[in-house]
Amino acid sequence: MTSFTESAHPRGQAANAGQFRTKMNDEPASELSQAPIVSCTECGAPAEYRYGNVPRGYRSPETEAAFCGAHAARVAADGGTIEDLPKPQEPGETVVWLIEGDDHEYELVEAVSEEDALDETADRFRDRYDDDDAPRDSLTVAGVFRGDVDGYSDELEFVPYGDIAENDAYGKLQDA
Known part of the structure; x- marks a missing residue:
C-alpha cells in the first residue's frame, strides 16, 4: 500500500473551495486488512491453528479456541486434533x-x-x-x-x- 499524501486528496472545487479546504489530516495510524487477526486464546499472540474435526455448522468463532504454534503443540501433545485456521485470499488468487x-x-x-x-x-x-x-x-x-x-x-x-x-x-x- 502506498503512503498517505495529504496533497493527493484535495477538497472542494476550484470555484467553491469549501469550509474544510485548509484542514489537514494525519496519515492513517495502521494498515487496512481484509480479514481480522485472530489471537491465541491462551496468550494473545497471533493464532494460526484451531481445533480440528469440528463438523460444519458447529463452529463458533466467538467462543472457539484458537492457538499460536506453541499452544497448538501442547494441545496436540495432550491428544487434541489441531488444524490450520482458514487463510485469507492472497492477492491475485482466484x-x-x-x-x-x-x-x-x-x-x-x-x-x-x-x-x-x-x-x-x-x-x-x-x-x-x-x-x-x-x-x-x-x-x-x-x-x-x-x-x-x-x-x-x-x-x-x-x-x-x-x-x-x-x-x-x-x-x-x-x-x-
Whole structure:
C-alpha cells in the first residue's frame, strides 16, 4: 500500500473551495486488512491453528479456541486434533465466490475479486431470465471458498472474507 499524501486528496472545487479546504489530516495510524487477526486464546499472540474435526455448522468463532504454534503443540501433545485456521485470499488468487441473488438463489463463480464475481453473476442472471435490467446491486457475497467450482461442495474450503461467518457460508453453500 502506498503512503498517505495529504496533497493527493484535495477538497472542494476550484470555484467553491469549501469550509474544510485548509484542514489537514494525519496519515492513517495502521494498515487496512481484509480479514481480522485472530489471537491465541491462551496468550494473545497471533493464532494460526484451531481445533480440528469440528463438523460444519458447529463452529463458533466467538467462543472457539484458537492457538499460536506453541499452544497448538501442547494441545496436540495432550491428544487434541489441531488444524490450520482458514487463510485469507492472497492477492491475485482466484477463489470460488458464493453469490446470493435477491430471490435467495445462489451462484458459484470463480473470480479474483468481489467485483468480478458480482459482474459475472449479474451477467448469468441477465442471460437466465432474459432481463437486461437485472440489478447488480441486489447481489451479495454469501461466502468465499478455495477449491474446484465444478467439484463437490464438501471439498470447498472456507476463506475468511469481511464479516461472513463460516457456518453461515457453508449453510448457504448447501443451497447453491
